[in-house]
Amino acid sequence: MQPQIRRVGIGLVVAFLAVFLQLNYVQIIAAERIAGNNANVRSLLQEYAIKRGDIVTVDGQRVAFSQPTGGRLRHRRIYPGGELYGHITGFYSILYGTTRVEDSFNDQLLGTSGVITMQDIQDRFLGSGEKGDDVRLTVHSQLQETARAALGANEGAVVALDPRSGDIKAMWSNPSYDPTPLASHEGDAAKEYYNSLDPKSQDSPLVPRSTLRSYPPGSTFKIVTAAAALESGRYTPTSVFPDPQALDLPQTTDDLTNFTNTACTSAGQIDLATAITISCDTTFADLGLKIYPQLTETSEGFGFNEPIPFDIASEPSNFPEVPDDQLPLRAFAGIGQGDVAATPLQMALVAAAVANDGDVPRPRLVREVISPSGGIVDRFPPETIGSPMSPETADQLTDMMVSVVADPEGTGTAAALGDVAVAGKTGTAQTVEGANPHTWFICFAPADDPQIAVAVIVENGGTFGSEATGGAVAAPIARQVMEADREISGW
Amino acid sequence: MALILGAAAMSLVALARSVATLTVAAPLVAIVIGAYVAAHIVVRRTAPQADPLLLPLAAILNVIGLAAVYRIDVAEPDAAYGPAQVTWTVVGIVFFIGVLLAVKDHATLSRFKYIFGFAGVGLLIIPATPLGTEINGAQLWVRIGGLSFQPGEIAKICLVIFFAAYLAERKELLAIASRRVLGFHVPDLKHFGPLLVMWGLSLAVMFYEKDLGSSLLFFSIFLVMLYIATARIVYVAFGMLLFMIGSYVGYTVFSHVQDRVLVWVDVFDPRYIQDEGYQLAQSLFALATGGLFGTGLGQGRPDIIPEVQTDFIFSAIGEELGLLGTSAVLICFMLMVARGLRIATNARSDFGQLLAAGMTTIFGIQTIIILAGVTRLLPLTGITLPFMSYGGSSLLSNFILMALLVRISHQSASAPAPAQTSEILMGGRR
Numbered sequence: 001m002q003p004q005i006r007r008v009g010i011g012l013v014v015a016f017l018a019v020f021l022q023l024n025y026v027q028i029i030a031a032e033r034i035a036g037n038n039a040n041v042r043s044l045l046q047e048y049a050i051k052r053g054d055i056v057t058v059d060g061q062r063v064a065f066s067q068p069t070g071g072r073l074r075h076r077r078i079y080p081g082g083e084l085y086g087h088i089t090g091f092y093s094i095l096y097g098t099t100r101v102e103d104s105f106n107d108q109l110l111g112t113s114g115v116i117t118m119q120d121i122q123d124r125f126l127g128s129g130e131k132g133d134d135v136r137l138t139v140h141s142q143l144q145e146t147a148r149a150a151l152g153a154n155e156g157a158v159v160a161l162d163p164r165s166g167d168i169k170a171m172w173s174n175p176s177y178d179p180t181p182l183a184s185h186e187g188d189a190a191k192e193y194y195n196s197l198d199p200k201s202q203d204s205p206l207v208p209r210s211t212l213r214s215y216p217p218g219s220t221f222k223i224v225t226a227a228a229a230l231e232s233g234r235y236t237p238t239s240v241f242p243d244p245q246a247l248d249l250p251q252t253t254d255d256l257t258n259f260t261n262t263a264c265t266s267a268g269q270i271d272l273a274t275a276i277t278i279s280c281d282t283t284f285a286d287l288g289l290k291i292y293p294q295l296t297e298t299s300e301g302f303g304f305n306e307p308i309p310f311d312i313a314s315e316p317s318n319f320p321e322v323p324d325d326q327l328p329l330r331a332f333a334g335i336g337q338g339d340v341a342a343t344p345l346q347m348a349l350v351a352a353a354v355a356n357d358g359d360v361p362r363p364r365l366v367r368e369v370i371s372p373s374g375g376i377v378d379r380f381p382p383e384t385i386g387s388p389m390s391p392e393t394a395d396q397l398t399d400m401m402v403s404v405v406a407d408p409e410g411t412g413t414a415a416a417l418g419d420v421a422v423a424g425k426t427g428t429a430q431t432v433e434g435a436n437p438h439t440w441f442i443c444f445a446p447a448d449d450p451q452i453a454v455a456v457i458v459e460n461g462g463t464f465g466s467e468a469t470g471g472a473v474a475a476p477i478a479r480q481v482m483e484a485d486r487e488i489s490g491w
Numbered sequence: 492m493a494l495i496l497g498a499a500a501m502s503l504v505a506l507a508r509s510v511a512t513l514t515v516a517a518p519l520v521a522i523v524i525g526a527y528v529a530a531h532i533v534v535r536r537t538a539p540q541a542d543p544l545l546l547p548l549a550a551i552l553n554v555i556g557l558a559a560v561y562r563i564d565v566a567e568p569d570a571a572y573g574p575a576q577v578t579w580t581v582v583g584i585v586f587f588i589g590v591l592l593a594v595k596d597h598a599t600l601s602r603f604k605y606i607f608g609f610a611g612v613g614l615l616i617i618p619a620t621p622l623g624t625e626i627n628g629a630q631l632w633v634r635i636g637g638l639s640f641q642p643g644e645i646a647k648i649c650l651v652i653f654f655a656a657y658l659a660e661r662k663e664l665l666a667i668a669s670r671r672v673l674g675f676h677v678p679d680l681k682h683f684g685p686l687l688v689m690w691g692l693s694l695a696v697m698f699y700e701k702d703l704g705s706s707l708l709f710f711s712i713f714l715v716m717l718y719i720a721t722a723r724i725v726y727v728a729f730g731m732l733l734f735m736i737g738s739y740v741g742y743t744v745f746s747h748v749q750d751r752v753l754v755w756v757d758v759f760d761p762r763y764i765q766d767e768g769y770q771l772a773q774s775l776f777a778l779a780t781g782g783l784f785g786t787g788l789g790q791g792r793p794d795i796i797p798e799v800q801t802d803f804i805f806s807a808i809g810e811e812l813g814l815l816g817t818s819a820v821l822i823c824f825m826l827m828v829a830r831g832l833r834i835a836t837n838a839r840s841d842f843g844q845l846l847a848a849g850m851t852t853i854f855g856i857q858t859i860i861i862l863a864g865v866t867r868l869l870p871l872t873g874i875t876l877p878f879m880s881y882g883g884s885s886l887l888s889n890f891i892l893m894a895l896l897v898r899i900s901h902q903s904a905s906a907p908a909p910a911q912t913s914e915i916l917m918g919g920r921r
Binding site for chain 1: 715718719720722759764765772773775776778779780781782783792795809813814817818821824825828829832835836841844845848852855856859862863866867868
């Protein structure tokens with residue numbers, strides 16, 4: 001019987017080899033494809049097994065944390081602030097992925113960013129208790145609350161930052177959304193809420209107006225135009241311009257009229273400083289025509305036409321390239337109309353640059369990353385991302401902006417803050433035919449020792465409707481934010 | 492001896508790594524080590540000439556299995572498979588020792604062949620009677636008090652003993668080729684009777700107990716032993732034909748058989764992947780995630796695979812220890828099969844040869860059926876992986892099986908060697 005036994009043996013060996021080959025196929029050759037199947041929930045489970053780090057405000061308020069579920073996905077994300085921080089934290093959702101800080105600081109929050117302590121090693125061997133790092137924002141909870149309250153029911157955005165460090169102190173945009181339901185582990189509930197947010201629309205509450213939407217900046221852009229004029233060396237604050245009732249636009253029969261449809265002053269001419277103070281359109285349209293190349297350079301120095309290096313996704317603002325045969329568009333560019341488009345963040349940086357001796361600070365939303373044991377894993381020093389003007393130019397612009405608020409004739413008197421000098425600029429930007437204008441205000445304070453720079457936009461004039469101007473609608477909102485910061489920071 | 496201790500030490504490391512409290516694991520490991528040392532001493536005392544590799548190989552597989560089963564307790568908060576499995580291991584080793592002590596000469600078993608035969612059939616049929624309980628869709632359990640038991644696991648040993656004795660007695664008769672059909676020597680038709688009876692029994696197991704794996708196992712083991720005894724390939728051919736008929740009938744009658752085949756054909760089809768194909772898909776994900784080196788002990792997610800502790804223990808090992816781990820396990824199984832068949836060829840009597848070959852083959856085929864199933868080489872049929880899967884019945888029967896092989900190997904080695912010993916498989920004699 002030995003030969004038969006041997007043959008059976010050979011048969012069994014062949015069968016074992018077949019299993020071995022199949023194992024090679026499953027574990028090596030096709031492993032990546034097999035493991036990459038959507039139904040393989042391993043990586044998801046692994047990620048949810050980690051106690052993701054908290055996101056806290058600079059004053060220690062928890063705005064995102066992970067809560068044990070007792071289920072297979074061991075933690076779920078809770079956002080105690082509701083919609084107040086939705087556009088900052090973003091969400092951490094099974095169905096919809098991650099956004100904003102949850103996205104850009106995902107590795108740190110999961111604790112997989114590199115720094116490994118003894119505790120980590122111990123935890124890892126025991127396969128439990130892994131905890132990610134905490135992320136500390138630069139945002140102050142009280143100021144964020146103030147920004148929301150000040151904007152009220154108006155649709156728009158408020159961005160406030162420290163002009164020296166670039167720290168975002170408040171960043172609110174309305175409408176917003178609550179990230180907690182999106183992080184729900186019940187797919188249907190998450191889906192229902194997500195779809196209620198009109199996710200495909202540009203106007204969706206999911207879209208932060210502060211960073212991912214750009215608007216014509218209108219007259220607030222005159223700060224950029226004025227900076228370009230001063231930097232060109234051809235103009236000073238006292239340079240005199242004609243003050244026509246309307247500016248004759250080249251290459252067309254059209255004219256560009258002022259807001260009031262009259263000349264800006266009764267003197268027949270106007271200097272640059274006064275043109276800022278009372279926001280004279282014809283002057284800056286004229287400048288747009290005369291110093292277009294310089295204006296392009298200066299605007300790009302402020303950050304236009306490039307993505308702003310920021311801790312969360314942001315849209316680049318636009319300064320248009322206008323060919324020689326479309327000169328009227330250059331005139332419009334000079335007053336922040338036409339194809340000029342800026343995010344509220346970008347306009348806040350314009351104010352900040354003037355406040356910061358002409359240097360644009362890199363905006364910073366995350367101050368530091370803190371390990372579970374309390375040690376600082378990573379901190380982000382202030383940086384400069386552009387120098388569109390000299391300190392002298394910045395000083396001259398500051399003076400002009402102070403008179404916008406301080407001069408009784410100025411457009412921004414509603415932003416006045418008692419004995420503290422505020423430097424500001426209003427904007428009332430035409431949008432499409434028939435729609436009410438967007439109202440803007442950008443400012444910083446105190447003018448001689450800047451602590452905060454603010455940009456406010458109220459879409460379509462908010463409750464003021466067609467009568468809205470930046471000075472009437474947006475400036476008081478900016479003032480409330482500055483006032484609150486003054487109380488919080490004690491300047 | 493060294494191998495046993497080495498394997499035990501490995502289990503210590505494995506257990507300690509994956510369990511938060513070493514204090515729970517340490518006594519269990521000590522118990523297992525103690526049991527194996529005792530088994531080893533008994534083998535040295537009562538069967539000193541026995542094959543020296545069998546017990547260590549079984550120990551290695553068993554402790555890797557223990558570590559993997561224990562590790563699942565860590566992943567599933569409600570599970571407590573580890574201590575139970577340690578208990579069953581100890582019970583299994585006690586039976587191993589008991590069989591070694593009780594069966595001084597395996598030839599005595601052949602005298603009780605009809606008792607074993609009836610016992611085997613009886614045990615096989617019990618689950619189909621009202622005594623049986625259905626667990627996870629297969630009715631192969633008997634519940635007595637709080638204990639549930641798979642009589643089929645013991646039945647397989649009884650039946651192999653019966654087959655070996657029966658075939659040793661009848662092999663000349665069955666091998667007589669009285670006629671020629673298509674150039675083949677074909678035995679008298681009445682000699683196909685036993686094959687048909689066995690086929691009927693297998694079908695009964697499939698129909699009444701819904702257990703494809705056992706059905707396939709019982710039928711194939713009989714076929715293989717019949718072939719070994721008679722060298723008549725025509726029996727195998729006829730057996731294959733019967734098998735195909737049986738499979739076809741099973742496929743048309745049972746929806747769950749159809750499901751198994753559909754899933755096997757395309758496990759990643761979105762229609763099945765969350766339902767019928769879920770278990771197999773998760774098994775493949777586990778293996779694929781493991782890759783060459785594995786995720787490391789304690790780093791995988793065995794809890795994702797339903798019933799991972801029994802049929803899918805191999806996939807859990809594949810995830811955490813990678814291809815290296817699965818290959819090591821595979822090599823251990825191959826070595827055991829090789830040693831078993833060597834014992835068979837060296838056995839003095841026909842009964843001894845058939846018994847050893849049958850035991851080894853049933854062990855080998857069972858291993859291949861489940862490994863091919865979890866790796867999607869063949870359609871999945873639920874069956875335990877010897878020495879590794881969680882489950883008392885399976886451990887018990889495999890330890891008994893191993894004790895009989897040890898006994899046969901001792902007897903053949905202590906007697907004058909058969910004249911025509913040939914070296915087979917993996918290195919031959921030493």
